[in-house]
Amino acid sequence: MEGMKILLVDDEEEFVKTLSERIEIRGLKADVALSGEQALKAMDENLPDVIVLDLKMPGMDGMEILRRTKKAHPEIQVVMLTGHGSEKDENEARRLGVFEYLHKPVDLESLLRTVTNAYKNKFKSSMVAVSFA
Amino acid sequence: MNFKNLWAGLTKSLLHESDHEATNRYRILRRNIFILMILITIMPLIIMAVIYQHEYHSSIKKEIVIPMQTLTHKAKHSFELFFEERLSVIRFIAASYSFEELSDQKTLNRIFKALMDEYCCLIDLGLINKKGIQLSYAGPYDFLGKDYSEQKWFQEVVVKGNYISNVFMGYRKFPHVAVAAARRTEDGSALILRTTLDTSRFDDIIASMGLNPESDAFLINRSGIIQTSSRFYGEILDHCPLSFPRGNYEPIVSEVRDPQGRDILIAFAPFSTSDYALVLVKPKSDVLHTWHTLRSKMLFIFISSVVLIILVVFKLTDTLVKRVKEADEKRELTYREFQHTHKLSSIGRLAAGVAHEINNPMAIINEKAGLMKDLVAYDSNFQNKEKFLGLTDSILKSVERCSAITHRLLGFARRMEIQLVELDLNELIQETLSFLEKEALYRNIELILHLADNLPRISSDRGQMQQVFLNIINNALAAVEDEGQIVITSWEEDSDTVGVSIQDNGSGMSEEILKSIFDPFFSTKQENGTGLGLAITYGIVKKMGGDIKVKSKQREGTIFSVYLPQKAKIGPGE
Numbered sequence: 001m002e003g004m005k006i007l008l009v010d011d012e013e014e015f016v017k018t019l020s021e022r023i024e025i026r027g028l029k030a031d032v033a034l035s036g037e038q039a040l041k042a043m044d045e046n047l048p049d050v051i052v053l054d055l056k057m058p059g060m061d062g063m064e065i066l067r068r069t070k071k072a073h074p075e076i077q078v079v080m081l082t083g084h085g086s087e088k089d090e091n092e093a094r095r096l097g098v099f100e101y102l103h104k105p106v107d108l109e110s111l112l113r114t115v116t117n118a119y120k121n122k123f124k125s126s127m128v129a130v131s132f133a
Numbered sequence: 134m135n136f137k138n139l140w141a142g143l144t145k146s147l148l149h150e151s152d153h154e155a156t157n158r159y160r161i162l163r164r165n166i167f168i169l170m171i172l173i174t175i176m177p178l179i180i181m182a183v184i185y186q187h188e189y190h191s192s193i194k195k196e197i198v199i200p201m202q203t204l205t206h207k208a209k210h211s212f213e214l215f216f217e218e219r220l221s222v223i224r225f226i227a228a229s230y231s232f233e234e235l236s237d238q239k240t241l242n243r244i245f246k247a248l249m250d251e252y253c254c255l256i257d258l259g260l261i262n263k264k265g266i267q268l269s270y271a272g273p274y275d276f277l278g279k280d281y282s283e284q285k286w287f288q289e290v291v292v293k294g295n296y297i298s299n300v301f302m303g304y305r306k307f308p309h310v311a312v313a314a315a316r317r318t319e320d321g322s323a324l325i326l327r328t329t330l331d332t333s334r335f336d337d338i339i340a341s342m343g344l345n346p347e348s349d350a351f352l353i354n355r356s357g358i359i360q361t362s363s364r365f366y367g368e369i370l371d372h373c374p375l376s377f378p379r380g381n382y383e384p385i386v387s388e389v390r391d392p393q394g395r396d397i398l399i400a401f402a403p404f405s406t407s408d409y410a411l412v413l414v415k416p417k418s419d420v421l422h423t424w425h426t427l428r429s430k431m432l433f434i435f436i437s438s439v440v441l442i443i444l445v446v447f448k449l450t451d452t453l454v455k456r457v458k459e460a461d462e463k464r465e466l467t468y469r470e471f472q473h474t475h476k477l478s479s480i481g482r483l484a485a486g487v488a489h490e491i492n493n494p495m496a497i498i499n500e501k502a503g504l505m506k507d508l509v510a511y512d513s514n515f516q517n518k519e520k521f522l523g524l525t526d527s528i529l530k531s532v533e534r535c536s537a538i539t540h541r542l543l544g545f546a547r548r549m550e551i552q553l554v555e556l557d558l559n560e561l562i563q564e565t566l567s568f569l570e571k572e573a574l575y576r577n578i579e580l581i582l583h584l585a586d587n588l589p590r591i592s593s594d595r596g597q598m599q600q601v602f603l604n605i606i607n608n609a610l611a612a613v614e615d616e617g618q619i620v621i622t623s624w625e626e627d628s629d630t631v632g633v634s635i636q637d638n639g640s641g642m643s644e645e646i647l648k649s650i651f652d653p654f655f656s657t658k659q660e661n662g663t664g665l666g667l668a669i670t671y672g673i674v675k676k677m678g679g680d681i682k683v684k685s686k687q688r689e690g691t692i693f694s695v696y697l698p699q700k701a702k703i704g705p706g707e
Contacts, residue, residue: 012493012496012497014497014500014501015493015496015497015500018497018500018501018503018504019500021504022500022503022504022507025504025507025508025511083489083492083493083495083496084489084492086485103492103536103540103543104492104493104495104496104499104536105492105495105496105498105499105500105532105536106496106499107499107533108500108503
């Protein structure tokens with residue numbers, strides 16, 4: 001999965017920085033955004049392939065970012081990773097087109113598996129989009 | 134103390150008293166109502182009966198007293214008339230004839246003969262001079278020359294002008310009465326005429342009173358000597374054993390007890406002109422016969438109405454207390470259910486909150502420990518590498534365990550959310566059993582299914598229904614010994630309810646345990662149970678608008694009956 005660009009969005013700095021470090025140890029690229037606003041800014045600068053998104057954040061929350069991302073760049077795959085989240089949130093996220101909905105704490109290997117699947121899915125769906133075109 | 138505390142105290146006292154106290158309370162309630170009702174129904178009845186009896190008694194007595202007075206009065210009058218007649222005739226003779234004429238034996242005989250023709254009961258007639266010497270005499274005896282001057286009656290007649298004697302026995306041992314009248318002559322001396330009467334006329338007058346055999350009437354004199362024969366109180370000249378009121382010339386009626394022990398009414402009428410008094414005696418029992426029959430009728434009515442009232446009040450109190458008890462029990466049940474649902478929902482909220490708050494720091498620990506592990510793993514020169522990897526693994530495992538717990542708690546909260554689908558309960562039960570069949574097989578437990586054909590499909594949440602039956606069947610499996618038996622039955626309870634029962638022949642539960650089995654964190658499985666299984670089950674079934682009932686007997690087994698509406702009526706959720 002060389003060249004896959006991941007954006008980690010979470011207000012919990014200790015968590016998200018460590019996570020990014022661990023991903024990078026494994027030879028992948030993972031940017032960090034500590035708020036919704038930072039995430040949108042990061043997306044403008046460098047479009048990621050997969051976003052790992054926290055749900056509850058001060059300011060703009062995960063659901064809003066998901067909504068905007070899917071509107072502006074529907075091909076970007078979003079994996080929700082949250083410590084909160086009821087069934088209602090999950091259903092809402094799925095309706096908005098989230099690739100997967102995971103609960104914290106998560107095993108890194110299974111997170112990376114999901115992210116990789118999402119990355120593959122991006123091309124599948126973009127190919128469908130291309131064939132439509 | 135605010136209202137809330139007061140209410141809590143009240144409900145506590147109502148709901149948590151022991152069975153013994155409750156039974157006692159209802160017993161006291163029953164007793165109080167019973168006594169109160171008896172008092173307010175029977176007391177007026179008693180008061181009325183007493184007043185009525187008293188009034189009636191006195192009025193009946195009046196009814197009896199007045200006729201007795203009248204009768205006595207009339208008879209007395211007859212006697213007085215009888216005496217007055219005799220007196221007046223001898224007064225007339227004394228006035229019409231001169232002393233000389235009367236002294237003449239022949240003339241006296243003629244007068245006596247004429248008198249005998251006109252008046253009954255005359256025995257003799259005699260003239261006595263002022264010295265008390267009998268001068269002439271007409272009659273059967275020889276009294277000529279007899280000297281009466283020393284006798285009391287002679288002195289009385291000289292002073293008063295006339296005299297009526299008490300009854301005395303004459304020479305022929307017959308009761309007699311002597312009547313005498315005195316006249317002062319022109320020359321200043323006195324002449325006295327005396328006649329003796331036989332008393333047969335007295336008996337006639339008494340007979341004319343028309344008394345029944347229980348009654349009695351007789352004459353007595355002032356010193357209580359009987360003057361005419363009495364039925365019950367002695368012969369002529371005996372002393373009468375009765376005592377009488379004194380002093381009045383009108384007949385007086387009094388109540389006494391006679392020497393024979395009879396209660397009697399006495400009418401006593403003293404004569405105005407003589408020493409006599411007429412006595413009329415009637416036995417009270419005879420007189421009050423009507424009163425007694427009336428009283429026994431009244432007593433009968435009184436007793437039978439009291440018995441009837443007691444029976445009705447008893448039955449009424451019983452029904453009333455039963456109703457109160459039923460209402461209390463119903464209220465208690467509702468309150469418990471309410472409390473339980475409330476407890477479940479608060480625990481759900483709490484669990485979700487705790488789980489969420491813990492998940493974030495847990496994630497940090499997870500990543501930090503993961504990074505440590507990564508760093509150590511990628512560094513080939515690290516000292517104590519094995520030990521370090523062991524340590525981080527242990528941290529990660531603990532995190533995993535914590536995460537399993539928080540997920541379970543979140544799951545508990547999430548079970549409050551429902552997704553309705555149409556499902557076949559029989560199919561669902563069989564599906565659920567497939568998870569547990571291995572254990573049953575291994576432990577040689579017999580699973581018997583009595584599933585109704587054509588069981589109506591119900592609209593409910595598949596996952597939650599599975600949870601319900603999984604929990605109950607799991608408990609059944611835990612309760613039975615190896616080679617035990619579990620029977621699962623499904624049926625159509627009514628047009629919109631389906632029932633499923635899970636019966637085991639395991640250890641059963643005590644009353645105490647049975648009360649708490651649906652409480653969260655109550656478990657009998659020690660470290661093997663969370664105490665949430667049945668609480669969740671209960672919460673789900675209640676949420677679906679259904680009901681669970683449990684019957685259990687120690688050492689015999691337990692039966693769980695689940696009732697589900699065909700269309701889930703979702704209760705107020707979280």
